[in-house]
Amino acid sequence: MNDWAVRVDDVSKRFRLYHERNQTLKSAILRGKTSRHEDFWALENITFDVNQGNTHALIGSNGSGKSTLLKCLAKIYWPTKGTIDYRGRMASLLEVGSGFHLELSGRENIYLNGSILGMSKKEIDSKFDEIVDFSGVERFLDQPVKNYSSGMYVRLGFSIAIHVDPDILVVDEVLSVGDEEFQRKSFQKFLEFKKRGKTIILVTHTMQVVEDICDTATWINKGQLQSTGKAKDVVAQYKKSID
Amino acid sequence: MSYLREIWNSRELLHNLTNREVRGKYRRTALGQLWSLANPVAAILIYTFIFSFIFRLPAQVGDPSGIDNYALWLVCGLLPWLFFNRVLTLGVDSLVANAGLIQKVYFPRIVLPLSLTNATFFTWLLEMGVLVVALSFLGSFVLPWLPLLAAFMVLFALFSVGLAMVLSIINVYFRDLSYLLTIVLQFWFYLTPILYPVELVANQSTSLGGLAGTPITLLDLYQLNPVEGFIEIFRNLLYDNRAPEAVTVWVALAWTVVAAVAGIWMYAQKEKELAELL
Numbered sequence: 001m002n003d004w005a006v007r008v009d010d011v012s013k014r015f016r017l018y019h020e021r022n023q024t025l026k027s028a029i030l031r032g033k034t035s036r037h038e039d040f041w042a043l044e045n046i047t048f049d050v051n052q053g054n055t056h057a058l059i060g061s062n063g064s065g066k067s068t069l070l071k072c073l074a075k076i077y078w079p080t081k082g083t084i085d086y087r088g089r090m091a092s093l094l095e096v097g098s099g100f101h102l103e104l105s106g107r108e109n110i111y112l113n114g115s116i117l118g119m120s121k122k123e124i125d126s127k128f129d130e131i132v133d134f135s136g137v138e139r140f141l142d143q144p145v146k147n148y149s150s151g152m153y154v155r156l157g158f159s160i161a162i163h164v165d166p167d168i169l170v171v172d173e174v175l176s177v178g179d180e181e182f183q184r185k186s187f188q189k190f191l192e193f194k195k196r197g198k199t200i201i202l203v204t205h206t207m208q209v210v211e212d213i214c215d216t217a218t219w220i221n222k223g224q225l226q227s228t229g230k231a232k233d234v235v236a237q238y239k240k241s242i243d
Numbered sequence: 244m245s246y247l248r249e250i251w252n253s254r255e256l257l258h259n260l261t262n263r264e265v266r267g268k269y270r271r272t273a274l275g276q277l278w279s280l281a282n283p284v285a286a287i288l289i290y291t292f293i294f295s296f297i298f299r300l301p302a303q304v305g306d307p308s309g310i311d312n313y314a315l316w317l318v319c320g321l322l323p324w325l326f327f328n329r330v331l332t333l334g335v336d337s338l339v340a341n342a343g344l345i346q347k348v349y350f351p352r353i354v355l356p357l358s359l360t361n362a363t364f365f366t367w368l369l370e371m372g373v374l375v376v377a378l379s380f381l382g383s384f385v386l387p388w389l390p391l392l393a394a395f396m397v398l399f400a401l402f403s404v405g406l407a408m409v410l411s412i413i414n415v416y417f418r419d420l421s422y423l424l425t426i427v428l429q430f431w432f433y434l435t436p437i438l439y440p441v442e443l444v445a446n447q448s449t450s451l452g453g454l455a456g457t458p459i460t461l462l463d464l465y466q467l468n469p470v471e472g473f474i475e476i477f478r479n480l481l482y483d484n485r486a487p488e489a490v491t492v493w494v495a496l497a498w499t500v501v502a503a504v505a506g507i508w509m510y511a512q513k514e515k516e517l518a519e520l521l
Contacts, residue, residue, distance in 0.1 A: 015519070071518070075349035078515035098347040101263045103270040112263050115256040116348055144270070 004049040004087065005168055005199040006056075006073070011082035013043040013068055041223055042068040045082070048218050048228040052087070055200040057210040057217040057231060059238055065223040067172070070094070070203050074170045088167025088199070091118060095172070097157030102146035106137055106156055109145050113160045127163045134185070135159035155182055162189050169193065171202040207235050246511045249351050257354045257361065264362030279366040280373065283318070283325055290317055294438055303440060308484040310382045318374055319481040320437040320474045323396075326367040327403050327470060328428055330360050334407025335414050335421045342521040352517055353510045356411050360404040364396075371396070378481060388480045395480065398499050399473050405502030412509045415520050435470045469498040 016037040042065045050056040058066040071077040072084060074092030099116045100109050110131055114124040124131075132138050135156040137148070145153060194200060194213070204210060210217055210231050217234040219226040226241075227234050269275045294300050295313035303316040337355045338345065345352060371392075378385045385392075414420040436444065448462035465471065472495045476487040 076346060076518045092349065095347040099344045101267045103267045104263065108262070108266065112259045115259040116344070116350055118350070121255055 003052045005052040005054075006050040006087075006090075006201065007083075007085045008046055008048050008050075008069075008073075009083050009085070011043055011046045011069070011072060011079040011084060012041060013065075013072060013077060014080040015040045015042050043072070043079075043220075043223045046218075046220070046225050047082075048225070050199055050201060050216065052199055053194075053197040054215040055194055055202070055213055057214040057234075058201065058203045058220065059205075059207070059210060059217055059234070060220040060226075061242070063222075064220045066203050066220050069220065070170060070172060070201070073201055086168055089118070090168040090170060091161075091164040091166035092170040093158075093161045093172065094170075096154050096161060100145050100153070100157065103144050105143060106141045106145055106148070109156070110160055113157065114164070117161060117164045118166075119164055123165075127165075131159050131163050134162070134189070136182075151179060151182075158182075158186060162186065162193075166198070168199045168201070171200065173202075173204055207239065210235050246507070250353055250357075250507075253351045253354050256350060257358050260354055260358035261361040261365070264359060265365055268362070276366075276369065280370060283322060283370055286321060286325070287314055287318055290321070290438055300439060301442075303482075305383065305483045306485070308383045308482065310378075310482065312381060315374075315378060315381060315383075316478070316482055317438065318377075319478045320435075322367065322370050322374060323399060323474060323477050324432065324435065324437050324470070325370075326363060327399070328432070329363045329366075330400075330403040330407050331410065331424060331428065332421075333359050333363065334404065335410040335424050337407070338411045338415055338517060339418065339421075339521065345521055346518050352514050353408065353507070356404060356408050356506075360400060360407065364400050367396070367400075374481070383482060384484055385481055388484060391486070392477075392480045395473070395476050395495075398495065399477075402469065402473070402495070402499040402502045405499070405504070405506035408506030409502070409509050412513050415513075415517065431468070431470070434465070435468055435474060437474060441465075441471070441475070469495070472498070 017040050018037045046069065058069060060066045068077065071094070072079050073090075074094060075090070076092070076094070097113070099113050101112060104112065110128065111121070111124055114131075115121070119127075132141060135152075135158070137152050137156050140148065140152065145156070148156070190200075191213070202214075214231040216229060217231040218228040219234050219238045221241075227237050269278055272278060274281075291314045294317075300313065302311050303313060304311045305316075334356045337359050338352065341355050375385055375389070410420060410424065444465050445462050448460045448465070451461055453460060454464075472491045475491055476495060479485055479487040
């Protein structure tokens with residue numbers, strides 16, 4: 001089992017909890033020192049591999065550090081210590097429609113958002129119809145997105161993101177967007193993704209999802225790695241701990 | 244070096260973000276892009292009335308172009324300044340304003356100030372286009388100087404964006420900076436020879452002599468302002484129709500390198516921490 005797609009190696013993440021945050025020049029000058037803070041380790045020495053083609057779940061209770069880990073995986077936060085390596089192109093989906101410009105049309109936003117998510121213009125051109133089709137907003141494509149209903153907004157955002165087609169997809173709990181029909185469609189897309197041998201890392205609170213679609217899982221509690229391995233085993237351990 | 248390659252790789256994103264700025268800005272306005280000309284026109288009318296009509300500044304005759312028109316002379320310096328002003332005031336907030344995006348998606352953050360500068364540059368280009376037409380009608384033979392003008396516009400844009408990048412990072416730590424900047428820019432505007440010719444400062448300087456017993460004159464201090472050199476270059480090309488002095492060009496070039504390197508270096512250093520700091 002050497003074909004890892006993502007390797008998390010001894011990752012720790014420190015946050016500074018500021019008692020007096022000097023974010024104004026006045027306070028910096030008056031107090032003469034920059035700030036007073038306390039270190040808080042949100043993650044400590046986390047190590048695990050995710051193999052190619054696996055769907056991997058990050059589980060844990062609220063405040064366990066799994067979202068921090070997800071953000072590290074998405075390259076939004078940088079680990080204080082340790083490294084994360086990828087084999088293949090990584091794309092993250094933490095929020096849909098971030099970076100939409102409200103005054104611009106759906107069409108323009110597909111190009112804008114697509115490029116923010118790392119797609120080239122050529123790629124977007126070739127997938128444009130698919131994206132529009134999947135989102136189901138073709139009638140409103142030339143309207144500014146500020147006139148979209150929240151459902152349409154989210155569907156368009158999700159549709160763009162799911163068409164980025166990375167080798168490794170890092171997802172927060174965004175699979176629960178849109179109405180029931182759209183959710184079914186996106187779940188289908190997700191499975192298709194999996195079938196094509198792509199690696200997926202996701203955060204979820206629904207153990208049913210983990211047991212149904214995930215191959216492996218990592219359980220984190222208070223920033224410490226509790227266990228990692230086969231999804232069923234990890235879920236069983238996790239369930240035992242909260243009972 | 245790898246950081247520069249990353250910037251290069253995100254040029255499509257840069258292009259799209261620039262489009263977002265340009266197209267999104269004047270959406271749903273009847274005059275659209277024409278609004279970007281409204282500000283300079285208003286400023287020209289006011290300043291010309293005050294300084295040419297009320298205060299009667301000495302006539303500014305272009306050498307060798309021979310044109311004598313305060314309004315045009317003013318605009319040649321005012322348009323670059325307005326560009327600089329916009330890049331700095333918008334640029335300083337470019338990270339804070341896009342906090343939501345930075346915390347949700349990974350992309351080279353440097354494209355935020357860069358795209359904003361591109362969009363502002365586009366507006367400036369329109370303004371300069373109008374100016375070149377006006378100058379040509381009123382007797383300045385500016386056409387042969389256009390390639391040089393374009394080169395210095397790019398240089399000035401690099402200088403401005405470098406400075407804006409440094410400010411945008413500092414603004415993440417000290418949010419006061421964007422407010423402070425508006426005041427600093429006011430001082431800066433009046434300390435740059437835009438409304439009045441630098442000769443007036445030179446006259447004062449000679450009458451004062453060396454300051455506090457040193458050989459340093461008022462003019463020396465005055466010319467520490469990097470924008471002063473740029474304004475001089477733009478006036479030389481547009482209004483006087485002659486090549487700028489070599490010293491001025493070298494100093495402008497040096498400032499540009501310093502600002503651009505400082506800006507890119509700051510981003511290379513701090514980029515990874517931005518999501519947490521915002």
